[in-house]
Amino acid sequence: xxxxxxxxxxxxxxxxxxxxxxxxxxxxxxxxxxxxxxxxxxxxxxxxxxxxxxxxxxxxxxxxxxxxxxxxxxxxxxxxxxxxxxxxxxxxxxxxxxxxxxxxxxxxxxxxxxxxxxxxxxxxxxxxxxxxxxxxxxxxxxxxxxxxxxxxxxxxxxxxxxxxxxxxxxxxxxxxxxxxxxxxxxxxxxxxxxxxxxxxxxxxxxxxxxxxxxxxxxxxxxxxxxxxxxxx
Numbered sequence: 001x002x003x004x005x006x007x008x009x010x011x012x013x014x015x016x017x018x019x020x021x022x023x024x025x026x027x028x029x030x031x032x033x034x035x036x037x038x039x040x041x042x043x044x045x046x047x048x049x050x051x052x053x054x055x056x057x058x059x060x061x062x063x064x065x066x067x068x069x070x071x072x073x074x075x076x077x078x079x080x081x082x083x084x085x086x087x088x089x090x091x092x093x094x095x096x097x098x099x100x101x102x103x104x105x106x107x108x109x110x111x112x113x114x115x116x117x118x119x120x121x122x123x124x125x126x127x128x129x130x131x132x133x134x135x136x137x138x139x140x141x142x143x144x145x146x147x148x149x150x151x152x153x154x155x156x157x158x159x160x161x162x163x164x165x166x167x168x169x170x171x172x173x174x175x176x177x178x179x180x181x182x183x184x185x186x187x188x189x190x191x192x193x194x195x196x197x198x199x200x201x202x203x204x205x206x207x208x209x210x211x212x213x214x215x216x217x218x219x220x221x222x223x224x225x226x227x228x229x230x231x232x
Contacts, residue, residue: 001022001026003026003202006018006022006025006026007204007229011229011232015064016206016228016229016230017064017067017227017228018227018228018229019039019062019063019064019106019109020037020060020062020109020225020226021037021038021039021062021109023208023225023226023227024037024222024225026198026227027195027198027222027227030194030195030197030198030201031197032191032198032210032222033187033191033219033220033221033222034210034221034222034223034225035111035112035114035221035223036111036112037109037110038052038053038109038111039062039106039107039108039109039110040059040089040108040109040110041106041107042107043086043089043090045107046059046085046086046088046089047082047085047086047089049110050079050082050085050110051082053110053111053112054112055081055112056077056078056079056080056112056113057079057085057111057112057113058075058076058079058109058110058111058112058113059075059076059079059088059089059092059108059109059110060074060075060076060092060108060109060111061074061075061092061093061096061105061108061109062105062106062107062108062109063096063103063104063105063106064106065100065102065103065104066096066099066103066105071099072095072099072100073091073092073095073096074092074095074096075092076088076091076092077113078113085110089108092108093105093108114214114223115214116214117183117214117215117216117220117221118173118174118180118214118215118216119138119139119211119212119214119215120136120137120138120139120188120212120215120220121135121136121137121138121139121149121209121210121211121212121213122134122135122188122191122192122195122209122210122211122213122222123135123207123208123210123211124154124195124196124199124205124207124208124209125207126206126207130153131153131154132153132154132199132203132205133151133152133153133154134151134152134154134156134160134164134192134195134196134199135149135150135151136149136150136164136165136168136192137149137168137170138168138173139211139212139213148168148169150163150164150165150167150168152164154196154199155196155197156193156196158189158193161192161193161196164192165185165188165189165192174188174215181217182217183215183216183217183220184215184216184217184218184219184220187216187218187219187220188213188215190220191210191222195208195210204229205227205228205229205230206228206229206230207226207227207228208225208226208227208228209224209225209226210222210224210225211224211226212224
């Protein structure tokens with residue numbers, strides 16, 4: 001799936017928000033390490049895709065009208081068998097429709113549940129004056145609570161990615177604290193640089209969030225992705 005194809009389809013449908021499956025496919029093609037995610041449009045498809053992904057799995061609602069999936073009961077974690085996946089699929093659709101009546105629900109995203117790692121965020125926004133700006137910081141809800149993030153203008157050089165990682169106040173967390181293993185800094189750096197290359201190559205991208213990215217002692221993996229494109 002090429003970027004141009006996804007862009008044309010989204011614009012034809014009047015969308016500026018790419019769904020999670022589209023975003024991850026594009027980022028994976030760009031060399032970013034993302035969790036493999038498929039779109040299930042039925043209960044049977046969700047169960048078959050879960051078997052292929054390997055248990056445990058995560059299910060998440062996919063809808064251009066639902067930005068915060070957890071808030072509407074649109075996320076189910078740690079599903080360990082076919083029966084649990086089927087029940088979760090039904091519950092996600094029911095709760096999402098109840099919370100957002102009339103929402104265009106495309107289906108449910110299915111992915112293997114990645115092992116927990118240190119959560120970081122890699123993002124990009126477009127400044128009206130300076131253009132695309134990259135962001136890095138501690139991820140999950142911590143980015144909202146602590147707002148401990150660093151910024152650099154695109155395009156990034158190696159030294160820029162190094163500085164972004166090293167200047168956040170939470171840098172000791174990445175080095176490993178209280179018996180926690182250190183994070184793979186080289187993998188985080190590559191994630192930042194690959195995302196920078198992606199947005200530089202595709203100026204239609206106006207916003208991008210990988211949150212969270214799980215940082216491991218060996219590697220890093222983006223488990224959620226969001227891309228906003230320009231209207232034209």
